[in-house]
Amino acid sequence: MRDQLEEAHRHSDDGYGRAQHLNKVELPKRFYKAVDVARLEDGYAVTLDGRQVRTPGHKLPIxxxxxxIAQALAAExxxxxxFIDPGTMPMVRLINSAVESGDEMVPAFRAEIGKFAGNDLLLYRADAPQELEAEQERHWDGALVALARHFDIAFQPTxxxxxxxxxxxxxxxxxxALEGQGLLLLTALVSxxxxxxxGLLAIAxxxxxxTADAVWAAAHVDEDHQIRLWGEDEEAMDRRAKRRVEFDTAIAVVDALKG
Structure with missing residues (x-):
């Protein structure tokens, strides 16, 4: 399912899809000295040597x-x-992806989150072993109850x-529950x-x-169970650490924009 969401961004020139291929591309040299944040009439922009940053594909102003968010972009x-390594710039990649997607993608992003929510991780339970069942109940039942009470809805886990x-x-x-949310916030929720x-964890x-940590723990119940059984795999833990950076970046965008 994660691959499906990444595919939604591959049409942009600097989204998550492109980030997966950075090791195949020669990195550009740094061409600027000063990085600043400028206050504009409609928001904030990052400037490099006084020039406003634009997306790498369609050259759209950011x-x-x-x-x-602007400060996080500037820091990266x-x-x-x-050399400029987009692999070390998760906020830049996320915002570039949103801007190059355009507002026309808002309905699609909203629908994608809803599609996941209707066939969600939290709704499909293991029937063994008992330890995994207990962990799923501990992390997932509370999330479902909170959502059910908040929105006056019911779920049918299986x-x-x-x-x-x-x-x-x-x-x-x-x-x-996603109505009225803008492009940047929905892009972060898609991430x-x-x-x-x-999708239920994102909406919650x-x-x-x-909390962000509760979302992260709930998302990794099965993976953590496997780690307890077989121990940590170095490559898998490295991938997980990178996912956590992307996750924290998206969380920061949601925190900055949600009402």
């Missing part, structure tokens, strides 16, 4: 509504050494992987959904029903 630009349709009213209210495999975070 203006963000929150100072904290300032941290570059002799055992196994056979599709279990959710009530139409539940899906409708979950879709309404959280892709990383966690759960947006509405203050779970």
């Amino acid at each position: 203006v963000v509504p929150a100072l904290s 630009w300032a941290a570059q050494g002799e 055992i196994g992987i056979i599709h279990q349709p959710q009530p139409a009213t539940t899906l409708s209210k979950l879709d309404a 959280i959904t892709g990383i966690t495999g759960s 975070y947006l509405h203050g029903l779970l």
Whole structure:
């Protein structure tokens, strides 16, 4: 499922899809000295030697509504050494992806989150072993209860992987929970959904029903169970650490923009 969400961004020239191929591309040399944040009429922009940063593909000007996002962008630009490595710039990649997607992608991003929520990680339970069942209940039941109470909805969890349709009213209210959200915030929620495999966790975070750490723990119940059984794999843990950076970046955008 995570691959499906990444695919939604591959049309942009500097989204997550491109980031996966950075090791195949010669990195450009740093061409600027000074990095600043400028206040504009419609938000904040990062400047490099006084010139406003634009997206690498369509050369669209980047203006963000929150100072904290602009400061995070500026910090990533300032941290570059002799070469510019987008792999070390998660906020830049996320915002570039959003801007190059364009507002026309808002309905698609909202629908994608809803699609995950209707066939969500939290709704499909293991029937063994007992330890995994208990961990899923501990992390997932609380999230479902919080969502059910907040939105006055009901879920129908199931055992196994056979599709279990959710009530139409539940899906409708979950879709309404994303109503009015803009491109940047929805892009961040799509990222959280892709990383966690759960639209419900993304919606729960947006509405203050779970902390970021609780979302992360819930998303990794199965993986953590495997680690307890077989121990840590170095490559897998490195991938997980990189996902956490992307996750924290998306969380920062949601925190900056949610009402």
